[in-house]
Amino acid sequence: MQRRDFLAKATVGAAAAATLAACGKSEAPAAPSAAPAAPAAPAVHGALPEVKWRLTSSFPKSLDTIYGGAEVLANRLRAMTGGKFDIRVFPGGEIVPGLQALDAVQQGTVEVCHTCSYYYVGKDKTFGFGTSVPFGMNARQMNAWLYYGGGQELLDEFYGGYNVRSFAGGNTGVQMGGWWRKTVETLDDLKGIKMRIAGLGGAVFSELGVVPQQIAGGDIYPALEKGTIDAAEWVGPYDDEKLGFYKVAKNYYYPGWWEPGPVIHFFVNKAEWDKLPKEYQEAFQAAAYESNVTMMAKYDHQNPIALSKLLQSGVKLQKFSDPILAAAYKSAQQLYADESAKNPAFKKVYTAYDKYRRTQNAWFSVAENRMDTFLQSQS
Numbered sequence: 001m002q003r004r005d006f007l008a009k010a011t012v013g014a015a016a017a018a019t020l021a022a023c024g025k026s027e028a029p030a031a032p033s034a035a036p037a038a039p040a041a042p043a044v045h046g047a048l049p050e051v052k053w054r055l056t057s058s059f060p061k062s063l064d065t066i067y068g069g070a071e072v073l074a075n076r077l078r079a080m081t082g083g084k085f086d087i088r089v090f091p092g093g094e095i096v097p098g099l100q101a102l103d104a105v106q107q108g109t110v111e112v113c114h115t116c117s118y119y120y121v122g123k124d125k126t127f128g129f130g131t132s133v134p135f136g137m138n139a140r141q142m143n144a145w146l147y148y149g150g151g152q153e154l155l156d157e158f159y160g161g162y163n164v165r166s167f168a169g170g171n172t173g174v175q176m177g178g179w180w181r182k183t184v185e186t187l188d189d190l191k192g193i194k195m196r197i198a199g200l201g202g203a204v205f206s207e208l209g210v211v212p213q214q215i216a217g218g219d220i221y222p223a224l225e226k227g228t229i230d231a232a233e234w235v236g237p238y239d240d241e242k243l244g245f246y247k248v249a250k251n252y253y254y255p256g257w258w259e260p261g262p263v264i265h266f267f268v269n270k271a272e273w274d275k276l277p278k279e280y281q282e283a284f285q286a287a288a289y290e291s292n293v294t295m296m297a298k299y300d301h302q303n304p305i306a307l308s309k310l311l312q313s314g315v316k317l318q319k320f321s322d323p324i325l326a327a328a329y330k331s332a333q334q335l336y337a338d339e340s341a342k343n344p345a346f347k348k349v350y351t352a353y354d355k356y357r358r359t360q361n362a363w364f365s366v367a368e369n370r371m372d373t374f375l376q377s378q379s
Contacts, residue, residue: 048277053087055266056105058098058115060218061091063239065298069170069264069291070114076287077280085280087112098216102267106163111272114169117155117265118199119214123162125339126346128200129353130155130166132262134332136353139171139261139296141360146263149356154349165273167288170264170295173303177253177320178233179224179245184253185321196220196232200335201258207331208324217243224248233259237306238299246315253318257328264295 055074059067074087090110092098101113102120117130129136129151137145145151146168159166178197184190191209195202202212213229223229225248232249233256234240246252266288273281311317320328336354340347 048081048084048279051085051276051280053085053111053272054095055087055089055112055114056092056095056101056110057089057113058092058101058119058216060093060098062242063217065238065295065302066170066172066235066264067091067114068298069295070266072291072294073114073169073266073284073287076290077283080283080287081280085283089114092216092218098218099214102162102164105267105269108269108271110269112266112268114264114266116198116262117166118262121199121203122214124158124345125200125203125343126158126349129349130159130263130265131199132259133200133353134204134258134335135260135329137261137357137360138364139173139263141357141364142171142261142263143168143292144360145353145356150352151356154352158345158349159267160270163270164267165270167266167268167285168263169266169288169291171292172235172259172262172264172299173296174261175233175256175259176236176240177256178231179240179249180231180251180253180318181249182230183251183318184324187323187327190324193231194229196223196229197258198233199258199262200332201233201256203335204258204328204331207334208327221245221248236299236303237310238302241306241310246310246313250314250316251318252310252315253320255320257320257325263292266291 055070057067057070061067070089074089077085077087092101095110096104098115099119101115104110105113118128118132120127132142142151146155152166152168155166178195180193182189184193187208190205192211193209194211194213195205196213196215197205197210198214202210202214206212213223215223215229215232217234220229220232220234221243224232224245232245234243234245240246240252268284276284336350340350
């Protein structure tokens with residue numbers, strides 16, 4: 001696999017310095033008055049009540065890492081509370097379909113769910129920011145924004161209108177660009193392609209001629225196998241190998257520009273959250289932190305191994321061409337401008353998000369980029 005340093009080496013340092021200098025004068029987000037530390041596991045005493053909740057996941061149990069994020073939460077809560085705070089985890093489809101997990105929490109059918117915020121952009125495109133938006137922030141940058149950069153407060157204000165509280169509960173890292181039956185090199189090659197794609201990426205791709213389809217994870221393979229869709233994206237090599245996409249589509253594209261750092265969320269019914277003793281709220285937050293960190297670490301461990309196996313089975317690794325990436329980027333910027341003009345909630349979150357993204361990218365383009373590109377060139 002050939003790698004190229006697509007950043008102009010001679011200008012990266014100067015451009016980044018200029019951006020960071022400008023941010024330091026007027027754009028850098030205000031430092032929080034007190035850095036939010038990951039909550040320590042509280043000591044829960046015998047006088048506290050027994051609480052039994054149900055959690056509906058958007059994911060099938062076979063996807064042990066993304067589905068497993070909910071099990072990390074439930075297991076840690078039982079361990080920290082001596083079994084008194086017990087959350088039973090249900091795979092997508094057992095209580096409600098995977099893409100209705102948030103609705104079940106809103107309506108009080110279950111107390112909590114584990115899902116992707118961007119599955120619900122049909123309600124409001126602002127839901128996209130909770131997970132990932134095209135050409136947005138990577139996993140580390142998202143954590144910085146949520147925990148230190150004011151992102152959590154912005155999202156909580158928005159989610160409050162939907163009767164839920166939110167907690168980051170995992171990340172997959174930048175995703176792959178999906179499985180395609182045929183190669184796509186030009187913009188004309190995209191026209192008429194029916195693709196399973198989630199979030200705002202579908203809206204961006206639709207401007208390039210792709211016909212987006214929203215399909216839950218467990219239903220993607222049969223749709224791709226039967227030819228109902230021509231392409232499908234999910235997460236990355238580890239999950240994709242488990243789902244068997246390589247058996248029916250051999251072209252594996254990268255990068256998933258619509259998902260550079262997607263967060264998986266726990267959404268909790270507000271009324272049920274308010275009923276919890278303070279000790280249980282603290283325990284829940286500590287367990288969610290653990291789920292968020294360990295999911296990313298597990299994917300980083302598993303994806304290289306799975307990709308090697310996929311390549312050995314005949315999968316063809318393909319890069320999205322520069323013209324496709326450029327057109328998608330332009331389409332994304334137009335979407336953000338159009339939605340901001342008509343949706344005050346979207347504009348409020350996007351304005352803060354984009355400012356933070358620019359600052360983060362300027363920093364990452366200095367030491368991080370130089371280190372990464374040099375080491376990759378030595379492989």
